[in-house]
Amino acid sequence: MMKKALSITLSLLMILSLVVFTGHVAEAANDTIKIGFFAPVTAPSAAADGESALNSAKLAVKLVNENGGINGTPVELVDLDDGLDTTAAANIAEKFAGDNSIAAVVSGSYSGPTKVAAPIFQEAGKLMVSAYAVHPDVTGAGDLIFSQSFPGAVQATGAAVVAAEQLKATKIAIIYVDLDFGTTQVNAFKAKLEKDYPNVQVVYEQGVSIKDSDMTSLVTAAGASGADLIYSVNYYEQAAEVLRQVGMQGLNIPVLGTEGADSWMLLEIAQEYANGLYITTNMNRDDQNEQTQAYIKNYREEFNKEPDMVGASVYDAFQVLFEAMKNVGTDTQAMKEFIANMKNFDTVTGTLLYYNAEGSAVKPIQVQLVTNGEYHYFGVVDDAQIIDPANY
């Protein structure tokens, strides 16, 4: 008798808890706007970028909620870690794509995971804004996929202009990470040199595996090649080691990097050898634009760390989505139309001039120079022929 009563009581409790739990989910789904987010938070070779990305996603959501959310509705961040693994990224994409409560997605990850996730979202009819992935296949997945930054080819074409015109290089050594990030940019960089600067030669070119920590022999070879500039297309760890070796080997050769070298962790690893590094990126720390300075201040206060382009790009990707949601709600097609027609939208990483037909943001390329252990303004590439990838 006792057993039967206990069974009935437990069964009732289970049913009640199910009702309460289901009700809670339904209530939450109606009361918040959920945005899916993924970044390489635990990948050792990308953890600093993953941390910046996740911090900025949290900051963006926190600030929008403090200011009343999206037309009164709070935003909820659903963040997952892809570990810089394409299989994990595909699983995350499937999860978000199948979750009707997720209104849209932001990728805070590299090109590899993002270009795997993009077609899954396109197929499922879910809108995604990529923060900083450079591969053209990301936005090439379809009309629901946008990037708030420029593709690698744009940045590298701008880098060729900087190398030839501003840094007056005539012999260039290239050390690049042998991934999409590196090869895409090296090809565009060389193509621009061949087309417009035939007097500038590439005298040394070497790809390296992302797992390779040792840049010593490559930098020695680059120095011996007679180069007057090293173009380093690497992520922060390898970019830092290139700088350390250039400094310690006493090579008086400037280094031009990419947004991959735009990281607080590069400054931490390279220390004094980071000074003199030029990079092409999308963030100008010295921009007096209110949004840029507010983001830098808020990020420092919230996380006690220096912000970088990865974080700023993620923050901007959220601003693009928030702007669309505030104006047209969370209907995917309406958001798509709104974003595709955005013009002169002020972001932390400069003015987003417009979206081209491929869904890539068109904005000026910033050139930063590290001085006294900090990134500072050096120049800008804003030639319309260069910054719109549709012109290639």
Added chain:
Amino acid sequence: MFLQQLINALTIGSLYALTAMGATLIYGILGILDIANAGAYLVGAYVGWYVYYATGSIVLAFLVSMLVVGLLGIFLQRAIYSPILAKPRTLSIIPLVAAVGLFTISSDAVRLICGPNSKAYNLKFPMEVIRVGKVTIQPAWLMIFVLTAILLAILWFILNKTKLGLAWRATAGDREIALVCGVNTNNAMALSYILGYGFAAAAGIMTGILYNNITPALGEVPSYKMLAIIVLGGLGNPLGTVIAGLVIGIAEVFLSVYTKIPIPKDAIAFVVLIIMLLVKPEGLLGRRNKV
């Protein structure tokens, strides 16, 4: 440039030799490929980093890290490897699988406990880079040469001039006969682990200082490259391992710089290994207990 590249190659080769020495000693006596040695290399680098930041003493960082990781090695030998090997008819792949598991656990444990981000030693050497003409020698390279030489000299002394070393060589030669002759094979095995894991820890710290960067992925490349080195060196042969480490270092640097070989630098070790096994299947020096 040739001389500079040769110095670059010898630096990296010395580090390879020290990194693979632990696995060599353990193979020499137990006949197992202890991939977990790469975990010792990783954990050693992190223990060293914490001790260095707590005390400011890099000497203490080396000593504490080598001791802690060496003792961890003895614990793993007693708690995991010995019970596995004590079972009758144990397949040789079982301890290898256990070692792979231990390595994976160590990488994930370091990531969870210490965080996924890079950590920089930021060690300031009390000397500048030495420049002779166009050739440079960096302080970290000198440290690697000197420390590797000291550690290998200590190893040579222990293995050749002490009773414990005699027990190690006897056990490595034939464990059962050594046991019958009254050799304390347990102590010999413990010696392999404390030295092997301690050396790996030292190599991890040196790598962290050399590149001013450690991450939880630090052990990934050594976990497979050390296999190529110990096989090339003649499986369990410490002297062969030193030579193999230098050969791999030289091959990597010169092939990647002077040729357009279309394979990643980390794969060169295996290309050298395959060529060597085709020409000299017993490895560079053959006999596994030769010290």
